[in-house]
Amino acid sequence: MSRSDNQMDGPNDSNERTPLVNNSSTNSTLGNLGTLHGRQGIVGSGNKPLYEDDRAWVRWPMNFLHLTWETLTSNYVNILLVFVPAGIILGALDLNPTAVFIVNFLAIMPLAALLSFATEELSAKMGQTLGGLMNASFGNAVELIVSIVALMKGEIRIVQASMLGSILSNILLVLGCCFISSGIMREESRFNETVASTMSSLMAVAATSLIIPATLYSTLNDSNHDTEANILVLSRGTAIIMLILYCLYLVFQLKTHKKLFDAEAQEGEEDEAQILGPVPATICLILVTLLVAVCAEYLVDSIDAIVEEAGISKTFIGLILLPIVGNAAEHVTAVVVAYKDKMDLAVGVAIGSSMQIALFVTPFLVILGWIVGQPMTLNFEGFETVVFFLSVLVVNYLIQDGKSNYLEGCMCLGTYIIIAIAFYVYPEDAGSKIGVTVKEWLRPQ
Numbered sequence: 001m002s003r004s005d006n007q008m009d010g011p012n013d014s015n016e017r018t019p020l021v022n023n024s025s026t027n028s029t030l031g032n033l034g035t036l037h038g039r040q041g042i043v044g045s046g047n048k049p050l051y052e053d054d055r056a057w058v059r060w061p062m063n064f065l066h067l068t069w070e071t072l073t074s075n076y077v078n079i080l081l082v083f084v085p086a087g088i089i090l091g092a093l094d095l096n097p098t099a100v101f102i103v104n105f106l107a108i109m110p111l112a113a114l115l116s117f118a119t120e121e122l123s124a125k126m127g128q129t130l131g132g133l134m135n136a137s138f139g140n141a142v143e144l145i146v147s148i149v150a151l152m153k154g155e156i157r158i159v160q161a162s163m164l165g166s167i168l169s170n171i172l173l174v175l176g177c178c179f180i181s182s183g184i185m186r187e188e189s190r191f192n193e194t195v196a197s198t199m200s201s202l203m204a205v206a207a208t209s210l211i212i213p214a215t216l217y218s219t220l221n222d223s224n225h226d227t228e229a230n231i232l233v234l235s236r237g238t239a240i241i242m243l244i245l246y247c248l249y250l251v252f253q254l255k256t257h258k259k260l261f262d263a264e265a266q267e268g269e270e271d272e273a274q275i276l277g278p279v280p281a282t283i284c285l286i287l288v289t290l291l292v293a294v295c296a297e298y299l300v301d302s303i304d305a306i307v308e309e310a311g312i313s314k315t316f317i318g319l320i321l322l323p324i325v326g327n328a329a330e331h332v333t334a335v336v337v338a339y340k341d342k343m344d345l346a347v348g349v350a351i352g353s354s355m356q357i358a359l360f361v362t363p364f365l366v367i368l369g370w371i372v373g374q375p376m377t378l379n380f381e382g383f384e385t386v387v388f389f390l391s392v393l394v395v396n397y398l399i400q401d402g403k404s405n406y407l408e409g410c411m412c413l414g415t416y417i418i419i420a421i422a423f424y425v426y427p428e429d430a431g432s433k434i435g436v437t438v439k440e441w442l443r444p445q
Contacts (some may be wrong), residue, residue, distance in 0.1 A: 042327040071275065084291060088294055151368065162318040180413065211385055360363060
């Protein structure tokens with residue numbers, strides 16, 4: 001359970017996972033916790049840190065404190081952990097809904113970072129195949145937990161908007177910031193166009209799977225048949241097929257065509273010291289998941305009051321605000337590696353995360369709704385579906401040549417801001433008018 005001896009080669013060999021505190025064996029900045037690293041005369045036998053002491057009654061508590069400190073200082077955003085107990089207390093006391101929403105909104109950000117950290121630590125010990133499956137399963141765990149809580153409460157619009165928002169924030173906001181971050185340092189950046197093309201093609205399939213239910217719903221709007229039942233059947237069948245495609249993609253990436261992804265994997269596998277062993281990482285994963293579920297519960301409960309008080313639509317909250325919470329740590333990681341010109345890894349994080357949401361999380365929620373009796377479908381509103389399709393189209397054009405620059409990043413960012421403004425003014429009672437419009441065009445004059 002102790003930290004590996006594989007340390008950084010020098011003081012300048014830092015990256016986005018470098019701890020905030022330099023754990024020197026001679027000068028500790030932890031105050032009273034400085035004895036965690038041991039000093040001559042304190043342990044009594046050499047300079048061995050207390051968390052490696054031969055005495056079990058000393059080693060175990062010191063090792064716990066050491067791992068806890070290393071975990072908490074693994075990311076700058078963890079300073080926001082002070083909002084976790086505050087958000088839980090405010091929610092438990094049923095105080096001002098606006099305060100409950102804001103505090104729990106801020107609390108989920110560091111929890112998402114810790115969840116990502118624990119997943120990476122655990123997957124690093126499990127080999128490439130199992131590690132890839134772990135990252136695929138828990139990479140979007142925060143969005144999944146928030147959506148499951150909302151689904152159980154019957155907030156279908158929140159779930160749909162959150163899924164679409166997570167996809168858009170990754171392929172436009174994150175990818176755009178990555179292009180800009182890399183572009184300000186160099187004239188042009190390159191990445192594996194084959195991998196990017198494969199991911200974007202799957203995103204196009206996901207877009208098609210959303211367009212078909214929305215179009216069918218508009219077509220059956222005036223039909224005598226049970227439109228809702230037909231849409232449910234189509235959505236559930238489509239969800240099963242999408243999950244199968246996602247499983248095939250995992251086989252493609254981790255087994256049959258893993259050479260295509262070797263460069264990306266090698267860039268991600270730097271000589272970083274692993275902090276948590278399998279058992280501590282698993283415990284951390286479970287505890288953080290429970291905290292995310294609690295904060296998400298209070299966050300979702302306060303949404304209705306926010307809609308009434310602030311006049312913000314549920315669509316805007318789910319599509320713009322909630323994805324920022326769930327993807328904050330992932331966004332920072334992608335931008336940092338892009339700044340270092342590791343564009344294969346950055347593009348993989350941005351588009352790969354979107355693909356997981358589109359082909360795994362969203363279909364899974366449809367199937368889960370089927371199990372628990374909630375009518376979760378792939379029938380997004382017509383405006384949302386068109387926005388999603390156009391966003392995928394724009395990104396596909398930008399990445400097809402395997403090159404990027406800051407201007408392309410600004411294009412992605414500008415598109416995302418336009419979409420955010422559009423959904424800010426998008427009324428909650430707006431419905432799909434696609435079918436009506438088509439019928440008006442086809443009607444004889």
